Amino acid sequence: MALEHAILVSLLEQPGSGYELARRFDRSIGYFWTASHQQIYRVLGRMERDGWIEVREVRQDGRPDKKVYSVAAPGRSALSAWLAEPVEPESVRHSLAVKIRGAAFGDPAGLIAETERHRAVHAERLAHYLAGERRDFPDSALLDAGQELQHVVLRGGIAYERMTLAWLDDVLATLRRLGGADPDTH
């Protein structure tokens, strides 16, 4: 389980409220670990109960008050312990791949629109990542260790999206070939 640890990393980079964390999980952290706000609030409650994080209530005018969380000493220890222990490499889960193999028993051509939709989503993600890279890591800037590490993770996201786009093009070519060469599978 890594949501607690992802939250610790995010709060170490910058303390924040549950709502702010949820937005980060739609952005930078979410590039490699997703979470909904309900999940975040629940885990924040448990982490506070366990003394991993501390909360400070912040009054705001014009908008609701918020609870700003920051990492306490036990949280730092928990993160260090987790960093030292091995985790198993994740396996992929692609329902689109299930669909592609399932198309052998249905309509290959019917999957083209769906594949194109996925392609558009990944193209958008890639553009988003590249914009973030240009913004946060301009050419030959001097970076500290934390920024270097953030950059190499972002490069991973970029490589993933580029690979996925190339593969989806391969999938589209295959589906079109099957649909064209074998038009009786309507």
Next chain:
Amino acid sequence: MALEHAILVSLLEQPGSGYELARRFDRSIGYFWTASHQQIYRVLGRMERDGWIEVREVRQDGRPDKKVYSVAAPGRSALSAWLAEPVEPESVRHSLAVKIRGAAFGDPAGLIAETERHRAVHAERLAHYLAGERRDFPDSALLDAGQELQHVVLRGGIAYERMTLAWLDDVLATLRRLGGADPDTH
């Protein structure tokens, strides 16, 4: 949710028992959708109850009897319906990426061994996929639609592992640079 549909696809390709399905989910199907045998048996029970699949008890000597499942008409309809409806593109979940960003608050050099371990796992997966490709899809063989679709999914797995290996090399170079250039972050 796609486990039911992954099972339908697998049973359409070849009927089999829960145990046989579990082994397939360690192999070909597992390249893009993983499942444990406990999960498979539970879902098979539900699918049988819903009439999606049919079971046939097969006596065996020298080993325990087994229940061979095959897809019934309602299961085929359910698969067709699912193929026609859109699914959201999955987001990635990489605890290693969480660790890499967390290393900014710990010991970057300490992650090198862990990263190398992940690299070895992915190198092995790539070798396994490539062996499967050579075995099942030799040069310029004439393939039917189902095989073409299986091949394009396998090519996706190969592309994913190659991309991951290249990225992990990038990560290793970055971690070594930080460990060497900044040795006071012990």
Next chain:
DNA sequence: CTTGTCTATGCAACGAGTTGCATAGCAGGA
């Protein structure tokens, strides 16, 4: 003779993740 592995099925408990809903003030547009 014992230990371990393979085939084959499954339950029970727990933790992780999703979906739906609720509250509540403020801002901006139709």
Next chain:
DNA sequence: TCCTGCTATGCAACTCGTTGCATAGACAAG
């Protein structure tokens, strides 16, 4: 004026996925 959207927090119910355990015969290695 009403409706939408943003900030901000959270509960409840449900499904999905993992972990641990249990059974049981066959076979091979030590």
